[in-house]
Every structure is written in C-alpha cells, then in structure tokens.
Amino acid sequence: MIDITSKLPHVGTTIFTTIGQLAREHNAINLSQGFPNFDPDPELLALVSKAYKKEHNQYAPMQGALSLREAISEKIERLYSKHYNPESEITVTAGATQAIFTTIATFIQPKDEVIVIEPAFDCYEPAIALFGGKSVPVPLEGNDFKMNWSTFKSAITPKTKMVIINTPHNPTGTIWSERDMLRLQEILRGTNIILLSDEVYEHIVFDGKLHESAAKYPDLAARSLICASFGKTFHATGWKVGYCAAPKLLMQEFQKVHQFNVFSVHHPLQIALAEYLKYPQHYVNLGGFYQEKRDAFLDAIKDSRFKMVPSEGTYFQLLEYSDITNEKDTVFAEHLIKEYKLASIPVSVFCKGDYEKKFLRFCFAKTNNVLDKAAEILNSI
Ligand SMILES: Cc1ncc(COP(=O)(O)O)c(C=O)c1O
Numbered sequence: 078m079i080d081i082t083s084k085l086p087h088v089g090t091t092i093f094t095t096i097g098q099l100a101r102e103h104n105a106i107n108l109s110q111g112f113p114n115f116d117p118d119p120e121l122l123a124l125v126s127k128a129y130k131k132e133h134n135q136y137a138p139m140q141g142a143l144s145l146r147e148a149i150s151e152k153i154e155r156l157y158s159k160h161y162n163p164e165s166e167i168t169v170t171a172g173a174t175q176a177i178f179t180t181i182a183t184f185i186q187p188k189d190e191v192i193v194i195e196p197a198f199d200c201y202e203p204a205i206a207l208f209g210g211k212s213v214p215v216p217l218e219g220n221d222f223k224m225n226w227s228t229f230k231s232a233i234t235p236k237t238k239m240v241i242i243n244t245p246h247n248p249t250g251t252i253w254s255e256r257d258m259l260r261l262q263e264i265l266r267g268t269n270i271i272l273l274s275d276e277v278y279e280h281i282v283f284d285g286k287l288h289e290s291a292a293k294y295p296d297l298a299a300r301s302l303i304c305a306s307f308g309k310t311f312h313a314t315g316w317k318v319g320y321c322a323a324p325k326l327l328m329q330e331f332q333k334v335h336q337f338n339v340f341s342v343h344h345p346l347q348i349a350l351a352e353y354l355k356y357p358q359h360y361v362n363l364g365g366f367y368q369e370k371r372d373a374f375l376d377a378i379k380d381s382r383f384k385m386v387p388s389e390g391t392y393f394q395l396l397e398y399s400d401i402t403n404e405k406d407t408v409f410a411e412h413l414i415k416e417y418k419l420a421s422i423p424v425s426v427f428c429k430g431d432y433e434k435k436f437l438r439f440c441f442a443k444t445n446n447v448l449d450k451a452a453e454i455l456n457s458i
Contacts, residue, residue, distance in 0.1 A: 085206060092199070096410070097109060099414050105414045105419055106418060106451050108419065108420060108439040108443065108451055109420040111314070112308075112314040113312045113442040114444055114447060115312060115443075117312045117313045118311070118312075118353075121353045124348075124352050125345060125346060127349070128344075131348070134345065136344065137343075137344040137347055138341060139335070139340055140169065141168055141342060142169065142347040142348055142351060145169055145348070146163035147351070148350070148351045148352075148354040148355055149163070149167050149322065150166075150322075152354060152357075152360075153290075153292055155357065157290045158293065165325045165328060165329075166322060167321070168320060168335055169318065169341075169342050169347055170304075171319070172317035172318065174200050174319075176302070176304035176319050177200055177201065179331055180273050180302045180304065181204040181208060181273070183333070184238060184330070185205055185210040186208065187208070187209030187210070189210045189211070189239070190210065190211050190212075190236040190238060191210050191212055191237075191239045192232050192240040193215070194242060194243070195215065195216050195427065196248055196427030196428050197241070197243070197428070198243060198427065199427065202429065212429065214429050214430065215228055216228075217246075217251070221251070226257075226264065229261075230264050233264070233268070237268075237270055239271045239273055240261075240265070240272050241275065242274050242291070243275040244274075245279070245281060245389065246391065247277075247278065247393060248422065248427050249393075250395060258291070259294070262294045265300065271302070272302070273304065274301050274304065276288070276290055276303055277319070278390055278392075280310050281367050281390050282364045282390040283368040283387070284368070286390075290303065301323060302323040303321065303322045304319065304321050305319050306318075307319055307320075309392075310360050311350075311353070311359070311360075316343070317343075318342055367392050370442070371388055372387075373445065373448065374394060374441045374448045375387055375394065378396075382400045382401050382458065383397060384396070392441055393438050393439065393441070394439050395438055399435045401458060406423030406424060406432075409437065413437070417457070417458060419454045421437040424438055
C-alpha cells in the first residue's frame with residue numbers, strides 16, 4: 078500500500094453522481110442534473126459530420142480554431158458591444174469547467190482569498206482549495222436570493238485576489254440586473270481584484286430581460302475572465318466545449334496554464350461550432366424556447382403545495398417545500414426519489430456552511446412528456 082495525502086480530503090463523489098445513481102436505482106424521473114434530454118439541432122450535427130470528413134482531425138491551435146475564435150468575438154461584440162481580439166483575447170476550452178479551473182489555477186496562490194457567492198456551482202471551491210486559496214462565502218439573502226452589497230463589500234480584504242460571479246445563476250435561477258453589475262463595478266474599482274464571470278447560461282434569460290455580461294461594463298471587463306459553454310447553448314453538454322474571453326494581459330497568463338493542461342480542444346467540433354455560431358438565430362431564441370418549458374412546468378404545478386418564484390434565467394426552477402415538511406433538503410430530496418420516484422437537487426449542497434432553507438432545484442431542460450410526469454408527481458405530494 079502506498080501512503081497518500083489527499084489534496085482534497087473533504088471532497089467526495091459529487092451530489093450529481095450520487096443522486097443520479099439513486100434515481101437510476103429507484104427508476105425515478107430525473108430532473109436533478111442540468112442537461113437536456115433532447116439532441117442538438119440536426120443542422121449542427123451535420124456540420125460536425127462534415128468537419129470530421131474535412132481533414133480537421135488533428136490538433137487544433139492551442140488557443141482554439143481561429144474561425145471559432147472569430148465567431149465568438151463577433152457574437153460578443155454584437156451582443157455586448159465589446160471587442161475581444163480573436164488572436165489574443167479568446168481561448169476555446171474543454172467546457173466552461175476547464176475555463177473556470179484554468180482561471181483559478183492561473184491566478185490563485187496560497188493564502189489568496191476568493192469571494193464565492195453562495196449557493197455556488199460546485200466546481201469553484203475545490204479548484205480554489207487545490208491551489209492553496211481560501212474561499213470566502215458571501216450568501217445570497219432571503220427566499221429571493223438577492224445580493225446584499227454591503228455584506229459583499231465587507232468580505233473584501235487586502236488578501237482578496239478574485240471574485241467569482243455567476244449570472245444567470247445556478248442553482249437559484251436568478252439574474253443580476255444592470256444595477257447589480259454597476260454596484261459590483263463600483264466596489265471593485267481601484268482594486269487589483271480579478272473577476273471570474275461564469276456566464277454559461279447567458280442565452281437563457283426570460284421575460285424580455287437582458288443578460289448583463291461583465292463584458293458590457295468597461296471597468297469590470299478590464300479585470301474579467303468570462304467563462305462560457307456551448308454545451309448549455311446548443312443542447313450538447315456532452316461535447317464539453319466552451320471558451321474564456323479576457324483582456325490580453327490576463328489571457329496571456331491563462332494560456333500559459335492552458336497549453337500545458339489541455340493544450341487544445343476537440344477540433345472537428347470547433348469547426349462545426351464556428352460555422353453554426355455565425356447565425357444569431359441559433360442562440361437568440363433560446364430564452365424563448367426555455368421560457369415556454371418553464372411556463373408549462375409552473376402552470377402544471379400551480380396548485381401543488383410547493384411555493385415557486387418563476388426562474389429568471391437558466392434551465393432550473395427552485396421549489397420551496399416548507400408547507401409540506403420540515404425535513405432538511407437533503408433528506409426530503411432522498412424521500413422524493415425513493416417514495417415518489419422523482420429526482421431533484423437539494424440547494425444546501427451548493428453551500429459550504431449550514432443551510433436551513435427549504436428549496437429543491439429541478440431542471441426543466443426536458444421534453445414535455447417528462448415534465449408532465451414530474452408535474453403529476455409534484456401535485457400528488
Ligand atoms: C454555473 C455553471 N458553470 C459552469 C458549468 C460547467 O459547464 P461545462 O459543462 O461547459 O463545463 C455549469 C454546468 O452545469 C454550470 O451550471
């Protein structure tokens with residue numbers, strides 16, 4: 078036997094794996110993990126097949142295929158009026174997870190503090206810990222998960238190296254307004270703090286609202302690494318292709334790490350995505366597509382005993398269950414799988430400390446028949 082010291086002693090199997098397994102064992106409808114149960118557009122799939130046949134089967138350039146970086150740059154400029162130079166300010170990554178990991182690996186040194194807004198997507202904290210950093214959680218407040226900006230401000234210390242934000246937000250389905258972004262910009266102005274802006278759900282925003290990218294705010298953009306995912310946008314989470322956009326100085330450092338970690342990403346997919354991305358209709362209607370699902374799902378469960386505030390973005394809907402039971406969310410989630418055959422994610426797993434609120438997260442990126450069956454179950458509880 079060899080003796081090892083774990084670098085992540087507190088990390089076990091992720092909740093998504095555990096819940097997924099339990100859901101399979103109990104033959105439950107699975108609205109836990111965030112992925113669609115339908116395929117990408119056939120047009121995109123045809124472009125992928127074409128790319129395989131067109132000599133794109135060797136390494137892509139380290140930064141990503143130039144045609145894809147150009148298409149990304151045009152998309153960002155069209156939407157947020159900010160130019161990122163495709164030659165020096167964009168890198169194609171193996172999903173947003175790698176963009177996030179590489180951003181943290183590039184900038185976080187032992188004892189650096191990173192402000193993480195909780196509940197938080199699960200990959201931030203372990204990456205911070207791996208590089209000796211310290212996560213400083215700042216909670217979203219109330220049952221509407223609003224940021225208290227004075228709490229946020231008081232969490233900043235001379236050791237704060239980075240802030241991680243995520244809008245639209247997983248798991249709460251809230252989005253940040255222009256006011257939030259301006260407040261953040263004002264608080265960070267004059268500091269040396271880097272902003273990691275996780276914008277993987279940028280195209281899934283509802284009710285006519287707009288996504289507030291860090292790219293839109295000059296003082297934020299200058300300190301931001303924006304991490305994005307084609308998996309979320311094109312119903313292809315299994316492809317694991319995303320990107321990072323940042324000013325040249327930050328991107329140069331990012332690429333130093335990227336080139337010795339991933340080096341380059343699946344080439345044929347990049348070629349296909351570059352072609353597909355040229356047409357805005359392939360992503361500007363995504364909010365409408367998911368809004369219909371959200372509305373149908375909420376309408377179907379409006380008479381249930383769950384309380385709900387419609388999600389503002391992402392493909393997640395939180396349901397509050399305090400009228401049903403006092404059980405902790407992890408216990409109630411297990412209950413739902415075993416007794417009612419419906420899987421969701423308890424929100425407490427997105428928080429480091431004690432978490433007493435009573436919310437479960439349901440993914441509505443599913444075909445209508447699956448959502449209807451889930452609604453039937455939720456109405457029966
Ligand atoms: C908030 C958030 N960030 C990042 C990711 C990871 O994206 P990808 O699958 O492209 O690695 C996810 C995926 O669920 C997510 O919800």
